[in-house]
Structure formats: C-alpha cells, structure tokens
Amino acid sequence: MQKPLAAIISAGLSKFGRLDGMSLREIFAVAAKEAFDSCPNLNYKEDIKAIFIGHMIESSEHQCHTGPLIGDWVGLPNTPSLRFESACASSGAALRSGVMAIMSGLFDIVMVGGVERLTHLKTSEATEYLSLSADYALEQWNGFTFPALFASMAKAHMHKYRTKEEHFAMVAVKNHSCGAKNPKAHLQKEITLDKVMSSKVIASPLKLYDCSLISDGASCLILTKPELARKFTDSPVYIIGTGQASDTIGIYERDDLTKLNASILAAKQAYKMADISPKEVNLAEVHDCFTVAEILAYEALGFCKPGEGGNMIENQETCLDGCIPVNMSGGLKSKGHPVGATGAAQAYEIFLQLTAQADKRQVSDARIGLSHNIGGTGSTAIVHIYKR
Amino acid sequence: MVESSKISTVGGDLNDFTRNEAGEISPTIENFFRYCSERKLMAVRCEQCETIHLPPRPFCSKCYSSNLEWFKLKGKGKLLTYSIVHVPPPQFETIAPYAVGVVKLEEGVNLPGVIKLKDMKNLNIGIELIVDFETLPFESWLGRTRYYFKEP
Numbered sequence: 001m002q003k004p005l006a007a008i009i010s011a012g013l014s015k016f017g018r019l020d021g022m023s024l025r026e027i028f029a030v031a032a033k034e035a036f037d038s039c040p041n042l043n044y045k046e047d048i049k050a051i052f053i054g055h056m057i058e059s060s061e062h063q064c065h066t067g068p069l070i071g072d073w074v075g076l077p078n079t080p081s082l083r084f085e086s087a088c089a090s091s092g093a094a095l096r097s098g099v100m101a102i103m104s105g106l107f108d109i110v111m112v113g114g115v116e117r118l119t120h121l122k123t124s125e126a127t128e129y130l131s132l133s134a135d136y137a138l139e140q141w142n143g144f145t146f147p148a149l150f151a152s153m154a155k156a157h158m159h160k161y162r163t164k165e166e167h168f169a170m171v172a173v174k175n176h177s178c179g180a181k182n183p184k185a186h187l188q189k190e191i192t193l194d195k196v197m198s199s200k201v202i203a204s205p206l207k208l209y210d211c212s213l214i215s216d217g218a219s220c221l222i223l224t225k226p227e228l229a230r231k232f233t234d235s236p237v238y239i240i241g242t243g244q245a246s247d248t249i250g251i252y253e254r255d256d257l258t259k260l261n262a263s264i265l266a267a268k269q270a271y272k273m274a275d276i277s278p279k280e281v282n283l284a285e286v287h288d289c290f291t292v293a294e295i296l297a298y299e300a301l302g303f304c305k306p307g308e309g310g311n312m313i314e315n316q317e318t319c320l321d322g323c324i325p326v327n328m329s330g331g332l333k334s335k336g337h338p339v340g341a342t343g344a345a346q347a348y349e350i351f352l353q354l355t356a357q358a359d360k361r362q363v364s365d366a367r368i369g370l371s372h373n374i375g376g377t378g379s380t381a382i383v384h385i386y387k388r
Numbered sequence: 389m390v391e392s393s394k395i396s397t398v399g400g401d402l403n404d405f406t407r408n409e410a411g412e413i414s415p416t417i418e419n420f421f422r423y424c425s426e427r428k429l430m431a432v433r434c435e436q437c438e439t440i441h442l443p444p445r446p447f448c449s450k451c452y453s454s455n456l457e458w459f460k461l462k463g464k465g466k467l468l469t470y471s472i473v474h475v476p477p478p479q480f481e482t483i484a485p486y487a488v489g490v491v492k493l494e495e496g497v498n499l500p501g502v503i504k505l506k507d508m509k510n511l512n513i514g515i516e517l518i519v520d521f522e523t524l525p526f527e528s529w530l531g532r533t534r535y536y537f538k539e540p
C-alpha cells in the first residue's frame with residue numbers, strides 16, 4: 001500500500017435537513033465547531049493555514065464569495081480561502097484540492113468542507129437551480145429535467161441489462177434503513193419497497209422515492225500531513241488515493257448511456273494511487289443522487305461487472321452485513337443532499353466508520369473506505385480512498 | 389428564479405447569423421438555432437477528419453482543425469433512450485407529461501429532444517423518429533424555435 005497523501009485529524013457535520021432560520025455561514029459554523037471541539041490538540045486559530053469550501057448555488061441566499069464568508073464566521077477572517085463550484089461534487093473538489101495543498105508542502109494544516117442551503121426555496125426553484133449543472137443548449141432547453149437525465153440512463157440500463165425498476169427501489173429501501181440509524185440524517189425512517197414503487201412518477205422510470213432529498217447542511221474536515229497526524233489525534237484517517245475525471249457536459253454526447261465514464265476513470269486513478277483493488281474496500285459512500293446512480297456507481301467502482309449492479313442490490317451485497325456495505329450514512333437518498341456539502345459529508349461518514357464511531361450503523365472491522373462524489377450527470381467524478 | 393423568458397438574448401437580432409471575417413456563418417450554437425428558425429437541422433463537418441459536430445463547435449475537438457463546413461442533416465434517426473417527464477420546469481408546465489429522449493441520427497451523431505407521438509404507447513427504444521420544428525411562446529438566448537422529434 002502507498003504512502004498516505006494526507007490525514008484527516010478531525011471532522012464535523014451539521015444535522016442535514018430543514019435548518020430553518022440558519023444562513024449558510026451559520027450552518028457551516030455548526031460543522032466547523034464539531035470539528036474544532038473534537039480535536040482539543042488543534043490550536044485552530046493558529047494552525048489552520050487555508051480554507052477550501054464547496055458551494056454550488058449562491059442565488060439561494062444572494063451570496064457569492066463563500067470563502068471569506070465562511071472564514072470570517074469560523075473565526076479565521078484572515079486565512080486564505082477559496083470556494084469550489086463543481087455542482088454536486090463541489091466539496092469533493094474542495095477535499096481533493098485540500099489534499100493537493102497538503103501534498104504541495106505549502107500548508108501543514110487546512111480546513112475543507114462544503115455548505116448548501118436549499119429548503120427555504122420553493123421546490124420548483126430548487127430543482128431549477130440544480131438543473132443548471134446539465135447542458136443548457138440542448139438538454140435544459142429541450143425540457144430535460146435533472147431527474148429526466150438520470151431516468152434516461154436508467155432506461156438505457158434497463159434495456160441493455162434487464163435491470164428492473166424494483167432494483168432501483170431496493171437501493172432506496174436500503175439507504176432509508178441506514179439513514180434511520182443516523183441521527184444527523186434528513187429522513188430517519190425506513191420505507192418499504194411498495195412505498196417506493198407506488199410513489200409519484202417524477203421522470204419515468206424514476207419516482208419520488210428514487211430521488212435524493214433537497215436539504216440544508218454543512219460538512220467540515222481538518223487535514224494535515226500524514227507525519228503530523230498523531231500530534232493531534234490517536235486515531236487519524238489517512239487518505240491514500242485520490243482520482244478525478246470529467247465527462248461531456250451533455251449525456252447525449254456519450255457513447256454508452258449505461259455507464260458513468262468519468263467515475264470509472266477517477267476510480268482507476270484512485271485505486272492505482274492507493275495500490276489496492278476494489279475487493280479490498282470494506283465500505284463505500286457513493287453518489288446516490290438518484291437510486292439508479294448508486295447502481296451505476298457499483299459498476300463504475302468495480303464492485304461488480306457492468307450490468308450486474310441490479311443483482312448486487314438484489315443479493316443484498318451492499319447492506320450492512322453484505323460484502324461491501326454502501327451508503328451506511330443513508331446516502332444522499334436518506335441522509336440528504338445539501339449539494340455543496342455532500343462530497344465532504346461522505347468523507348465524514350468514512351472518518352466515523354474507520355474510527356469506529358458509527359454506532360448502530362458501524363461496519364465491523366472497517367479498515368479501508370472509499371467515497372465517490374459526482375457533479376451533474378457525472379460530468380465531474382471524484383473518488384477518494386481512505387485507511388485507518 | 390431562472391426562467392428562460394427572463395434571460396436576455398445575446399447579440400441583438402435573432403434572425404441575423406453571426407459571421408467570421410471571411411463572411412461565413414460562424415459555427416456557433418446560436419447559429420444552429422437560427423437555422424432551426426428556418427426549419428433546417430444543421431451541423432458542421434470537419435473537412436480534415438470528417439467528424440460531425442452537433443451542435444457545432446468553434447474548432448474540431450478531435451483534430452483541432454478550424455475548417456468546419458455547415459451541412460444539412462437528414463433529420464432521421466432511432467431512439468436510444470427516453471423518459472417521460474411528469475414534474476416539469478415552469479416553461480414546460482402546459483405540455484406535461486411529455487417525453488424527452490436521445491436520438492441517434494442516420495449520420496451517426498446523437499441529438500436530445502422532446503418526442504411527440506400520436507399515441508405515446510408506441511414510445512420504445514429503437515423506434516424511428518424524424519425531426520420537425522415548432523415556435524415557442526417564450527424565448528431564450530437560443531431564440532424561440534426548437535426542433536423536436538415525431539413519428540415518420
């Protein structure tokens with residue numbers, strides 16, 4: 001196994017869901033405070049040398065310039081700060097840039113994370129803003145909603161591999177059963193297959209319960225050089241692989257609509273850097289913006305062969321006691337999807353799992369974790385691999 | 389609220405094609421839609437490597453040549469995948485539920501769009517579709533004419 005690239009020494013997460021009365025900076029402050037308070041050896045005022053924040057939709061609060069906004073409100077007004085916008089992969093991008101900043105040697109300690117506020121908007125407004133991550137000229141302009149783009153991939157997968165709508169529904173059932181065990185999840189309740197199958201059609205074949213939640217929330221991680229990690233904590237989590245790739249902005253330009261090509265490429269880079277195979281991964285947080293996306297992720301990340309994603313969920317291989325538990329946090333589906341916060345929130349869950357703090361949803365003997373964060377229709381894909 | 393009708397158009401008169409210094413119609417997305425307003429589905433072909441670009445691009449993304457020539461597509465193809473949208477964006481509320489899909493044109497390039505069939509029960513992957521044009525009650529920087537797919 002490779003020498004680690006960086007270490008996570010502390011992490012924080014706000015509750016995900018409807019955070020009425022809280023603005024972006026206040027939501028982020030909750031996540032930052034948890035990260036600060038759970039690492040008493042960190043003199044954050046002095047030690048944190050840079051801030052990298054993922055945030056997508058500034059119109060929700062008429063507020064750009066998220067970097068200094070966040071720095072100011074976490075008591076670091078003079079610390080260099082940057083905002084990353086890569087649609088739903090914004091804080092995956094912030095995390096990766098934080099790792100690169102540590103690897104560059106320029107900074108010993110950086111703070112990365114993400115924040116989003118959406119629930120105060122009308123649903124139609126929120127969905128319209130989210131659709132901005134897809135091609136405007138030929139997709140949005142032609143009436144493709146964001147669910148319709150993933151629905152088109154779902155339909156192609158069903159046609160090519162005989163995947164069934166029930167397979168997508170099974171992902172929702174699993175992720176809600178995990179989210180029910182996560183006190184920070186947006187929707188902490190189990191649902192039945194029947195409930196998913198009979199829910200309102202959004203864009204066929206995807207139904208209401210195939211879609212992730214529109215949530216408020218923030219995530220925060222403190223990164224340092226691997227050799228410094230034990231100065232701050234007895235149980236650091238090391239990042240041992242990072243990968244990122246892109247795909248065409250429009251799905252129509254892609255040769256094969258049944259696969260997430262950027263995710264395949266990003267995963268290959270991360271596995272190679274970490275010098276591990278997909279079989280060695282003990283648990284993963286993958287980007288289930290729609291249930292079909294989780295099935296496409298199984299295949300892209302090499303957990304199964306192309307076309308076998310449906311069987312994988314049907315055989316319960318990705319449940320808590322399966323061979324590779326996926327989305328034990330509840331995923332975007334049940335934990336929630338405050339888009340800018342999602343990528344670093346996945347890393348937060350892996351941090352909890354690898355430090356045995358995941359309580360009722362703890363994967364036993366978790367040593368190696370993976371996070372998979374995509375932007376838009378998979379036009380951005382970011383994969384990280386972690387070990388304890 | 390991002391409503392297409394409120395986004396101002398770029399470059400003034402939508403009917404005027406923008407042209408390069410040699411007076412040729414520039415390979416831009418706006419010009420693609422100007423051609424649509426003349427009921428023509430047009431793409432550009434790279435004269436060096438023959439790659440077709442739909443919509444057009446400023447230069448060939450395969451071989452980087454700037455020798456691109458507009459040509460008319462036949463406007464016929466087969467449906468690769470589709471979805472029926474039940475929860476539409478505001479501008480589409482009046483036509484929901486409606487079908488959208490990705491069509492592989494005879495020339496080998498893909499084009500996404502709205503699909504209108506007399507009987508939506510005939511909507512299946514693999515069906516043959518042809519392009520037609522419609523004028524919309526709202527406009528964006530892409531004008532107000534849109535192509536769509538229907539049965540031959």
Ligand SMILES: [Zn+2]
Pocket residue numbers: 434435436437438439448449450451452453
């Ligand atoms: Zn060329």
